Amino acid sequence: MVRIHDALDTATFDSSSTSGASQQDEPLGQAAFDLHMHDMPLEQEQQGGAGPSDAFASADAEDRFDSVNQKPEMKLVVISNRIAPFDPNQPQTGGLAAGLEPVVERSGAVWMGSSENRGDGSEQPLRLVKTGAGDVARLDLPEADYSGYYTGFSYSTLWPALHSLPDQMSGSTADYDSSGSDYDSYRKINEFIARAAFDLRDRDAFWVHDYHLLPLGADLHSPGIERPTGFFLHTPWPEPDMIKRVPNYRELMKSMLEYDLLGFQTNRDLNNFLACLRTYFGLDSKMVS
Template structure:
């Protein structure tokens, strides 16, 4: 479990949900050791949550995590077959780690436990548990997109991967589109039957495949925005801006996030609406990730080159167009930064949900809120229509939306914000977790595994 002061949206939402129910958090420790998954288990208890973590060997890390998960599955699931690397050794490592992790969890399970598996690293985890005789109800939740069948079919072994997913009783996705893509694959590629209300039958198993949009603790995050640390960050930015306005983006460095496209859209804003020169800046917070993957290092170099060129073209003595911060901030600091920003750019080329969009809304001042500019390809767009929805591939469209956001009257900003804020409060992390677990309790029957 990560330090939730700096953890990503996925970990924070899971921590918030698990602390309410209590239970066991089992997974990778984040460490690499010679013993790997055969070594001792690291056990800690915080409040009602027991954390059980095991290491990986360097081979496991290279083949399972850096290899198959992030060089094959991640790009395919984000519709980037052109960037995928398919290597049988990586795939074997992926299966090996799932098997070993399942074997370590198996003795810890009690007959009445509900099991909830998360994300693309562990697609076959449920099938491994079933092969070991586990009959408990098991749910799976995918935090990133699930592509259309014709895209997923490009992944070698895609059919086997989806068959393994049929070992779960409930399979959850961020959006209706993702859930529909999964059901279509089961029907068209495996010969399954869609039963309605999210259920599919294949290989003698009935699986519930539905959308459960993940939420945040919106009211809790709103409180973060008025903590002393957040206030310091808000005040510091407002002093630096001295009446100017800031647009903010917060994304890991990743080709799915559309960061180069975002920088070009901001450049187009300065070209097409010159009144923003000297008065509007873009702050892009971009923590590095997966530096061992070449594509990520290339994106960082591209971003540094773009920001340098745009700043060289437009900067003045007292104004810099783009500030690129390749580092992480605590959640409280981010809340303060969001609060000081007139607009937020959330423009991924493809994203499962994107909780930055919800955090930005939660952090705003009710009396003077900012405006969210949101990609139509972020899962959040399904439930946030009051944002300005854009095509991130069109710099003109994004620039136009930014100009609309900057010029939007206060009454309209308040109305849009109020509707967004009420919805993210109503659809918070607890509601998300309860929806999945309620369906698992009612649908999970520990059926036999699929061959």
């Protein structure tokens, strides 16, 4: 895991970027967990290695985050694109569902995600369905934006870019309008989910999953949610030359820095992300032990 640097408050964008993000210098958000990493040049870790990447979590950070996890009856909100069926007659499809279903059922967490239905975009009170000790909240995502969000930007742009498969990406930064409809739909769906999550604003922490929801950390703050937020990416993270092929990549990375905790699958993914921060934002990080 990597704890977000408190120096992000004073870091700014390089105005020479050609991406669709704002060209004005803007401060980046401070981590709400109030755990700080001090300035130190970015060091490249060993580049292979499978398994969770813990290289940038200090003992103090881990202790304080664990203290949240160990609270009696912790009120956690899990958010992902899809939700496990919670049906013993249906097989699990994917590690996320298999891993999180028992967590929700036993811990009292709320799991939010897309339903199989589409809506008109109108906002409704969040409906919780009991499952074990926890609850499930299935959202009817807006029909008008779902295709652009799901098939368009998530699967035709982000997925191949994150897996370093440029030939499978639809369009390119050269011919992509930064206000393109797929990207707009991607952002609108994330904003819709954030507004729905506002009903859960008094719970203890928010744990967001995967590339469908890269900007959700920033969007959760917009309606006034002030709880700690964490994010885990279930795909690789590419090198700087690859991520810049994604339209609005700087805006997306900036929004990711609004999370208080970021998790990657391997040391390679973590180091690629930190290399992107250094390359495109001039941000350094500190190795802590």
